Amino acid sequence: RRWLRQHDCVEKLNMHAILSASTGQEQLLTELLVTYAKVPVLIGELISVEIWKHKIFSVLCRLEDFKPRSTFPIYVVLHHEASIINLLETVFFYKEICESAEDSVLDLIDYCHRKLTLLAGRSANGQTVTPAVLVPPQELQKQAETMEFEISLKALSVLRFITDQVESLPLSALTRMLNTHNLPCLLVELVEHCPWSCREAGKLKKFENGVWHVVPPEDEVKMTKLDGQVWLALLNLLLSPECQRKYHFDGFNKSQLLKLRAFLTDVLVDQLPNLVEMQRFLSHLAVTEPASPKKDLVLEQVPVIWDHILKKNAGKWEAIAKHQVKRVFSPTEEELKLQACRWAQTYSLDMMEALAPDKPRCRVCGVEAAKRCSRCRNEWYCTR
Numbered sequence: 001r002r003w004l005r006q007h008d009c010v011e012k013l014n015m016h017a018i019l020s021a022s023t024g025q026e027q028l029l030t031e032l033l034v035t036y037a038k039v040p041v042l043i044g045e046l047i048s049v050e051i052w053k054h055k056i057f058s059v060l061c062r063l064e065d066f067k068p069r070s071t072f073p074i075y076v077v078l079h080h081e082a083s084i085i086n087l088l089e090t091v092f093f094y095k096e097i098c099e100s101a102e103d104s105v106l107d108l109i110d111y112c113h114r115k116l117t118l119l120a121g122r123s124a125n126g127q128t129v130t131p132a133v134l135v136p137p138q139e140l141q142k143q144a145e146t147m148e149f150e151i152s153l154k155a156l157s158v159l160r161f162i163t164d165q166v167e168s169l170p171l172s173a174l175t176r177m178l179n180t181h182n183l184p185c186l187l188v189e190l191v192e193h194c195p196w197s198c199r200e201a202g203k204l205k206k207f208e209n210g211v212w213h214v215v216p217p218e219d220e221v222k223m224t225k226l227d228g229q230v231w232l233a234l235l236n237l238l239l240s241p242e243c244q245r246k247y248h249f250d251g252f253n254k255s256q257l258l259k260l261r262a263f264l265t266d267v268l269v270d271q272l273p274n275l276v277e278m279q280r281f282l283s284h285l286a287v288t289e290p291a292s293p294k295k296d297l298v299l300e301q302v303p304v305i306w307d308h309i310l311k312k313n314a315g316k317w318e319a320i321a322k323h324q325v326k327r328v329f330s331p332t333e334e335e336l337k338l339q340a341c342r343w344a345q346t347y348s349l350d351m352m353e354a355l356a357p358d359k360p361r362c363r364v365c366g367v368e369a370a371k372r373c374s375r376c377r378n379e380w381y382c383t384r
Contacts (some may be wrong), residue, residue: 002370004339004342006045006074007076007080007083008342008346010042010045010080010083010087011083012319012346013087013089014083014084014086015027015088016029017029017087017090018086018090020349021090026090026091029091029095030091030094030097033091033097033100034096034097036336037100038098038321039088039091039100039101039104040100040101040104042084042087042088042102043088043101043107043108043111043305044104044107044305045080045084045103046081046084046088046105046108046111047111047305047306047309048112048305048309049077049080049081049084050081050114051306051309052077053078053081053090054375055145055313055320056317056321056324057074057077057078057140057144057244059317059318059321060074060321060324060325060329061140061141063321063322066325066329067338068329068330069330069331069333071139071140072339072343073328073329073331073339074151074329075140075143076343078088078140078143078144078147079147081147081151082150082151082154083146085151085154085155085158086154088108088154088158089154089157089158089161092157092158092161092162093161094167095164095165098161098162098164098165098168098169099165099168102170102305102381103170103305104305105162105169105170105173106170106172106173106176106209106301106302106303107179107303107304107305107306108158108162109159109162109173109176109181109303110176110181110306111155112155112156112158112159112162113183113186114179115151115155115156116152116155116156116159116183116186116187116190117186118148118152118160119149119153119156119190119195120151120186120189120190120193120195122149122195123323130321149195150210153196153207153226154231156190156226156229156233157229159183159233160229160230160233160236162176162177163232163233163236164232164236166236166237166240166242167242170237170301171301172302174242174246175246175300177237178237178243178246178247178248178250179246182236182253183233183237184234184237184247184253184257185252185253185256185257187233188233188234188238188256188257188259188260189232191227191230191231191234191259191260191263192225192231192259192263194227196208196224196226196323197224198212203215204220206224207226208224208226209223218345221265221267221268222271223268225271228272229276231272231275232272232274233277234260235274235275235277235278237238238257238278238281239277239278239281244290249285249290252335254290254378255286257282257285258282258285258286260278260282261279261282261283261286263359264278264279268307269277275294300350326380339361362381362382364382
């Protein structure tokens with residue numbers, strides 16, 4: 001299947017990007033993505049999978065007669081979105097990648113806005129109660145929900161990298177971020193409610209590196225990477241002269257922004273000294289009435305990928321879902337074996353271990369190990 005081959009390529013690109021970034025050698029990958037104009041392709045694929053989740057996956061979960069032999073093919077499609085957004089998060093740090101997105105960066109901004117809106121609307125602890133025993137559709141929905149949270153956090157990082165390059169963006173991108181979506185106020189909501197942090201049984205838990213973990217009392221005031229992304233995005237959107245010229249500092253927006261002063265403690269500013277400029281800006285904003293923005297943009301670009309896909313397939317979603325049930329998500333045993341072999345090659349043990357954040361430890365002494373048992377391939381040791 002052509003789509004599965006494409007997914008394999010995206011997955012390998014994602015793994016290569018992570019490994020290259022960890023060794024500081026990602027320049028070759030970014031050059032290839034720019035040279036072959038693949039960033040707009042990735043953004044289009046990202047939005048296609050997002051629409052599939054909204055329009056097709058919901059239909060699949062409602063079909064009573066759909067009982068697939070394996071739900072893994074559906075999970076692969078769900079995971080495809082996570083792979084692409086992770087790849088974009090890794091490479092969007094570079095200015096040339098952001099520039100190569102061209103007009104499709106407007107679609108990416110809209111995508112990030114949708115994800116951050118979902119993130120801001122989550123419950124305080126970011127978790128939901130589920131039945132003790134999950135049947136396949138419910139299990140897939142639970143996996144999709146968990147994945148959606150992690151995807152939204154990746155979208156936050158991508159948005160922050162986009163705000164780093166406001167001077168290089170298309171003319172309408174800044175207007176779309178500031179006025180169409182009012183991202184500064186949305187980011188204030190994230191600072192205020194912090195969906196990647198919660199209290200459970202009197203202990204503070206934070207979501208980092210894909211897991212919730214209990215934070216020791218001495219680290220409770222420590223800024224996480226996600227906190228830093230929100231503050232850096234706010235700095236980029238509020239302190240840039242061009243952004244200040246375009247943004248509507250009306251009564252509501254002003255009152256929302258001034259909420260940030262309560263969070264700008266000395267401890268926080270010590271960890272991110274750039275926030276001193278934010279303190280000054282907010283103090284000035286509190287006692288002045290900013291001038292109304294000049295309306296100098298007559299023609300505005302709009303994103304096209306989302307609307308194009310919706311219009312092209314309007315009224316066909318249920319038919320597409322039923323077609324995919326027969327042709328894609330009901331593979332024979334032989335097809336499942338072939339897919340399993342392909343996935344085993346893509347997700348090889350050595351590759352997964354290279355991506356793991358924790359290095360293997362010697363079973364005997366517990367120190368970092370470099371040799372693995374050639375028989376069981378599971379246990380590690382530091383010496384022969």
